[in-house]
Amino acid sequence: MRKLVAFLAIMIIFAFLVITAVELRGDDGGFGEPVNTEMDEYFLENSQSHNQVNNIVTAILFDYRGLDTLGEATVLFAAVSGVLTVLRKMKPVKRGGKR
């Protein structure tokens, strides 16, 4: 019974995702031609004149969406802080002998 409920739930979620993906495409276009393209076209047209950068991906990463990059860097910093805290002092362990 539980397995059946879990299976039905997964099927419903998956159907929701598929239907949403199908709904996202344009009326006349197929996949690869999304409905909302204003933002992409804005970036493609303006990142060279705004940022003097050829690489538009880098322009988005470090200028338009700079706060997200800061968040990524902070996540990495937090990960390293956690590793340094957990692995601060390690005692040698002898296995198999007397504890």
Added chain:
Amino acid sequence: MNWEMSKIVRTVTDIMVVPIIVYGIYLIVHGHLTPGGGFQGGAVIASSTALLIIAYGSFRDHKADLSSIESIGLTLFIILALLGLFLGATMFHNYSAGTGGLFGGTVPQGINPGYINTGGTVPLMNIMVGLEVAAALSLILLMMGKASDSVEVEA
């Protein structure tokens, strides 16, 4: 660790580490022209650290140095972002794009071969993030090596 790999592995490592680091620096510095950037270049540099640790097994404790480099990179990144807030309009505003000076050249619109002295704050931020990522991943690898060193593995 009290072991190291054979002389063949160590020699190949000695030869390969320099090109790997140079390639990582190239990825970071050319981040505003070609695919790549700070994160990718930093990961490449950290892979050279992994190669050294695996081949030699022993290493000096660079924990404090790497930790300082990581903190300096992140701090300079945040300072650059705040400079955009104070000198420009918003946080992460590219205040030095096209104004001359360091990385201040202008890009010809449309298709162009790509000039290194362009981009304003974007290449600087790439370098800061590259420093931070390279130091952070190397630090994680070093700490894991140290931890596995102090645990005796059953043979």
